[in-house]
Amino acid sequence: SHCFPLNLIQQLSHDTFEQPPMYVAVMTYLGYGIVTLFGYLRDVLRAVGLEKCHVAQEREEQKDFTPLYQDFENFYTRNLYMRVRDNWNRPICSLPGPIFDLMERVSDDYNWTFRFTGRTIHNVINMGSYNYLGFAENNEDFLKTVAEKVRQYGAGVCSTRQEIGNLKIHEELEQLVADFIGVESSMIFGMGFTTNSMNIPALVGKGCLIVSDELNHTSLILGARLSGATIRVFKHNNMHSLEKLLREAVCSGQPRTHRPWKKILIMVEGIYRSAPTKPPSGSYIGYCCAVLFQYIMTKRHFLSPMVSNLHFLQARVLLSQVLVKNLYL
Template sequence: MTESAGNKKEDCHAANGVKPGRNGMVKNHHHHHQYQKQEKVYHAACNGELYSRPFIESFEETPMLVAVLTYMGYGILTIFGYLRDFMREWKIEKCHIAREREEQKDFVPLYQDFENFYTRNLYMRIRDSWNRPICGVPGAKFDLVERSSKDYNWTFEYTGRVVKNVINLGSYNYLGFAENTGSCATAAGDVTVKFGVGVASTRQEMERGASSNSACSSQTGERGNLDRHEELEKLVASFLGVESAMAFAMGFATNSMNIPAIAGKGCLILSDELNHASLVLGARLSGSTIRVFKHNNMQSLEKLLRDAIVHGQPRTHRPWKKILILVEGIYSMEGSIIRLPEVIALKKKYKAYLYLDEAHSIGALGPSGRGVVEYFGLDPKDVDIMMGTFTKSFGASGGYIGGRKDLIDYLRTHSHSAIYATSMSPPVLEQIITSMKCIMGEDGMTIGRSRIQRLAANTVYFRRRLREMGFIIYGNNDSPVVPMMLYMPAKIGAFGREMLKRNIGVVVVGFPATPIIESRARFCISAAHSKEMLDRALDVISEVGDLLQLKYSRHKVLPSLDRPFDETTYEENEE
């Protein structure tokens, strides 16, 4: 079931984005055997020589009837929303929303009534599906605080009951390091006793290294730069295979506060249309010209690069000071993986710079967890700026930027996040250092590698089972982020509630976080999940899918015979 790149020349264009669906997604028109054949040779379609491993992604087109019914559902909700607003205006229905004072009616409005329409009349109907409080470690299972509402989700009351042992399919706990037992928790506890919880300073205000002999500094905790900060940065640089690295206390600020230090007026930023809000904010704050290319569409990116080189800046037509490409490793709403080999090829061809956000891919991809660069077998030096977070695979918080030493030295003196933000907490530092050493095998054990292999096996197994059941699944076969399409607005809340009734915690996502007809449930797979947990969750998903009629896929995949679960390794998945 394999073909050469030359024999698949015709499919190459559809696979690489010439015929995208909404948001640049590939429309998949093949039936059963054709669909399997297309996925199997997806990596060899176009620019196949750039890929050293299979690249299997699918974005099945929304069925026409489902799309029509989804639009009708939103239309009906909108009509009833305007009716309810009319009733609120005439005091027939109680109004819970913030409103303008009568004496300020001639002022510029503080609350935009139309902008809040969706929140008032659509979001409130299913608000109970979000922000549920938990009261335990967000590991493979967690305990959930039960709550209820007597005013249709405007306010909530706690019932006093705790829902025990809910299977967690919503947390970004890819390698299972979000735990309160084990080496990471022990190390973090010991450091908390020694250093305290906070540093109460920025890293540039006061420094204490391992050789410090200042009794006052060591006793009061008034230091912004600990020796552990520098140890972490050296460890991150070694892990990524770059010259230098810098750590930040907040992942969102790693993007939003560092991109303005890298690019500015007279620069051009080319951003994927599905980039995270932190990348978008950072690009806007930089003052650079921003142009957006279709998601993972190399033709769209190359056209923007070519136009930028040919035409230069608007009006003056001077060359751009620099061109910066912003992409992510794994896209957290689509489950897709960046076509990094092609992006790097275009970056080299047009002399641009590449900023890679590996928030979801670091630790979760690659034979040794080094992210999407290792996943494709590429050289880290080909990526100018490597960014990632410690909030997912490492079970901590914060972020990092890695690259050339002169880049990192520049950011230390120009990044707002480095100059003004409080430095990372000591127990968080220790959590990251311990988990990263575990992944790298520097603890003398193989636990880290076994977790990476378990995550890869769990991901392939979970995705395959969902496809066999008939659900529409988005993204790459190796992505631990698994979006399952729900489409209709009424099914967003219904799916989350029905799953929770059966002790499965899931994340549901709708407009405006997704396109209006592409609401979905998003599962996050973890190395902490056992096969029994996944099978239990899959049985419940299938049951609820039948109840809510969610099995929309027209590509029927025949069930395959399972091998013993523990024999599935990362290397075998690459074949």
């Protein structure tokens, strides 16, 4: 068997998360089950007119239109999320710094609508903001630097880099990113989501295979679908599942024709936003390449393996904004 040593696979597959006690898991599933059961019961009551439906509904002439949401998504919003909606989307009345002020609100109809009381909740810890670099705070020194750079470079280039939109600071940032991650050069983009979704089709296409972690970000999933390549999904951070997919891909080739894949792109993230976890170890890429190489040599397939840790790009906002801030300062 052309496999990696078992002890290395076990080491790379080790999950460091503490498992919940059995009673916690049982009570959690039981709670979801009860709420879901009552949700279906209330949907029946709404359908027969015994309970008023507060949610927005389609007009009769729009019944034949394609629905905007899946049935369960609507069900979840109506019957589960609505019960705890008061814990989300809290309006603030100060800058979104580490500490901010909230506008107090109450609901008289079980979270379908809210009204403000006029009181303010002060000094609340901010645990859910995109302002993790502090750019939205009232920092006088930083704002002076921003104002100076806006006067120097303008608010935007209003052009593509191929024409007249390339500035020296862009090249400096690209070199700084390349030095940071230890590569020859790099390319920066203005938006992280499109970095993944628009550039994956440039790497692979029809006749190629994408092997993707099941918890990859939506931008990676969209880019994979747009590429036209075949997509296979392996279990999150599971090296056994990845090796099995790679073995089948190299041995079987493309569907129907069984021709070798033109390219195989393995997509993982440096930090998974949905978990949050990270790949097993720094030897993850080396392991993938070694597995591919062993099967390629065994089956004499021609293959161009591409192992992509796209969360060097997925950690895009944090890294790029830190670097921009360093350049400005």
